[in-house]
Amino acid sequence: MSAHRKHLTRRRLLAASSLGVAGTAAAVGTGMLSPASAATFGYSDDGSHYVIDTGASLVLKVSKSNGDISSLVYKGKEYEGFEGKHSHVETGLGASTVTIKQSESTILVKVAHGAITQWIAARSGQNNVYLWTDKADSSFTATRFIVRLRPGIFPTSDPDAWTSSDTVIEASDVFSRPDGTTRSKHYSGKRVIDYDHIGYTNGSAALWLVRSNHEKASGGPFYRSLLRHTNSTSAALYEILHYNQSQTEPERYGLQGPYVLSFTDGGAPSSSLFHANLDTSWVDGLGITGWVGRSGRGRVAGVGLKGMDAGHAYTVGFANSAAQYWARAASGTGAFSCPGMLPGTYTLTVHKGELAVHTASVTVSAGGTTTLNSITVGNDPSTANTIWRLGDWDGTPGEFKNAELMTYAHPSDSRAAKWTGNVVMGGGGEAASFPCYIWSGINDGVLVYFRLTAAQAAAAHTLRIGVTNAYINGRPRVTVNDWVSAIPSPPSQPSTRSLTTGSYRGNNHTFTYNVPASAWKTDTSQYNVLKLNIVSGSTGTAYLSAGTSFDCMDLLA
Template sequence: MHFLVGIVSTFVLAQGASAAFGLTSSSSRFIVDTDGGLVFEVNKSNGDITSLKYNGVEYQGTSKASGINSGLGTSTVTGETVNGYVKITVKSSALPVTQYYVAKPKDAMIYMATYHTAEVDPGELRWLARLKTSELPTGVHGNVGDTRGCTAIEGKDTFKCSNGQTRCKMYTSDRFIDDKVHCVSGSKASVCMVMPGVAYETSASGPFMRDINSQTGDSDQELYWYMNSGHVRTESWRFGLQGPYAMAFGATNYKPSDTLDTSFFSTLSIQGYVAASGRGTVSGTTSGVADGFETVVHFHNTNAQYWAKSTGGKYTSSQMKPGTYGVNLYKQEFLVANDTVTVTAGKTATKDIASKEPSLPVIWRIGEFDGQPFDLKNGDKIERMHPSDTRMGTWGGSFTVGSSKATDFPMALWSKEGGSATVKFTLTQEQVKGHVFRIGTTLSFKGGRPSVKVNSWTGTDPGAPTLIDSRGVTRGAYRGYGNVYTWTVPSSAFVVGSNTLTVGVYGSGDASWLSANYIVDALELQD
């Protein structure tokens, strides 16, 4: 009896030892047990993650591994325990990228950071976890990126289903300023990307940039964090350390905190990591943005970017690397002021910034100049579906000042689809004089810009805007450079009584929805 108890006790101890936190290895894999329910394996030759077991269930897909882009290729992969944490370093031989995987005891997360010194072909840098759709069938924002059973209608990424609804992985995106946690889920678990603190500091294109978060396919549920890409990008790449960020596992409907503490990275010798002691902050006041609009302060230079939302007219930035930064003030997403500030390590700089948007008297205005198209027709749907989706309203149309609503004017115009939009308005004798017509746009494709005609008068072509060589409105994007166009309309163009403004598109293209187009922010006739 005593001999049998000894055998059982030894077996139980062995089981406990196998579940303890730590790093082990085989001839081809590093195996990390977090002692928090998560065990993952890393290929020693290329740094791919080949197994992701949470509470005994395998979530890693079977066809392809998880990793940076589509894999870093041949790499030098090392594993070690540093100051109580497991650290795996993957230094690619083919790409200018070093990837770090870090595990913390009793924690069902893989903490990561990505260091890069140059742009990575084909122009994007992303974390991509290929997970099992059978275990995690629900993507970010539900089914908007679920392409199963649907047919490609544009490129290889935009699909239409038999019910006329459209799907695209870009429809899963959210603004960087809001996208701190996004998750895919199933009946047993959720798996989430967490981008806390200064995770976006080396990304590009500011607080309103959006990128792919997930895509649901027949076998794989793809979970992303896009660090840099060419998807409606308005800035050049930044280089250095991306992160820290994390992939977290939890129960169904689990959502980890977006204030995840990653300060322990300062003890791990991570290339490019700048600890809090080497950073400074900026605080101050904002003024001049009307109530009801979000106020955003954006800091940027060629090395880093940061942002903060102002509450009650006050803001404080996240911890920033030292340097001189441009400062943008936004009313929602409409630029209303800019300035500069210098950040010094260990200090808080003060920068008060006020809106410089002029207060102009107008005869009429459609929509709000806020850098967003959501208050116009179909604007409430454009982030999550293609313009041809059966749930969309018609495009083009007519607006009558005094009786129509903003939702009667289309949020986008095409040179080949949707036709033009007209605005009918009346003027008194006193109002028949010269006026300025102003139209704001948020994004353009193939040189699309407004054409305007008031009665028989035609405005001059304002010229093509700066090209963003990326599909936009058909992939759920609405944010570009935010151009505002004005025309001085002579008094001879107007008549007493009924007048008609026709708004169209300069530009061309060889496909209907991919012809020249632009997204409308707001338009007004100034008094």
């Protein structure tokens, strides 16, 4: 037994009582226990692992050779590992330098391997594991921590779970069940801004991964990525910090965390573990390289937003090459506050829904608050006068057919409405009849019918088509009656799968088409016919043919 494994003195016990996040009342269902139960807190060395007893109900092992978490025993039950694999950053670092130290009520493990340093911490009396990842360069292709769990412990039938009887329908990670519904590890259905934790519960025990603030991640507040998966041989939780799937930003480097593994007795994790609430003052003296505590950070506070659309939520984002943050704007006033920011100059972006409608520059200083006067939203395309509009300018395909389903299902899913079908403007329910995605190999040539008055038909008009993402450079070429537009240049979009892996999120772009007066029908009783074709210089088939997702479409007055 290591000399570090010792009983707590009264002094250390009192110190431990001030280091939890919820006190003794959090003993049940939150993963936080009374310090009085931490009498066995400490670590030992079994030759191949550091064995850490939190003094609560959790004992974990960390490999001395590669830094894997190779065991997570909660209340005597092993939860960790599947198919001979363990929990680690990336897909495992291999041979690493692994060291451990105890500082009063915290045990800290450092795993060093080239450009990556992984930190693992346990605290006295807690059923939590705190994790940080420090990545210096692109020598590893992704930044994720994967918690590998034994299958069969946590029952689930969610969209990110599949069984051996399901059939692979795309790549090796999208499956169809006998009833035609689809499953994939990609189908979390959540944006980063929408969740604080992800995990599993069976009613009597639960394991959660509480995400970090993602300041060194990439993709912004609306990014969607895999969060967990379950099948007959494995289960896993993910903290994704950079993943080249529907990625819109360059990778950021540096220390990211903490993110927290939290065991409970079946309930949700304590909200005190959420990144916005977490007290990290205990981290300041641990010597974690790259760590910046509260005193080294600043805040941006905005008085409010003018020109808001009451029907939409607004988010204020901040980004530079080193960090990203965001804050929800208050409904009505648009006031916002973003604390805990690293010093630097950021691009401030106001989003209506997910559509950028204002940008500016803001500088943050350590220990200070940058206060901004009211910001006037001046780049909302919804304010333009139109003859007709299909959908809404909010940066999402949310109003269109099948849009909600596509965040947690494959387009071929049996629950999806038919992707074909045309739209008649003025008939009611137009947006719900228009497909959120159009592919060249599935539903190319969707038609939109509309009438014009004599005065409208006597003038040229601008047609706008807003898109949110595209696959293999798919973009719309339009035909209005007998007039055919030029083929537009493709905007910058992610190069990976997107529309079939639960993400419509790419780079919002608006195509404009100047339609001459000669294109319109002169008989006002006749419908003008707009035809949408998806064109691309690349080829593919079916749902992997060139495609695009739509935000809004309108004809300006």
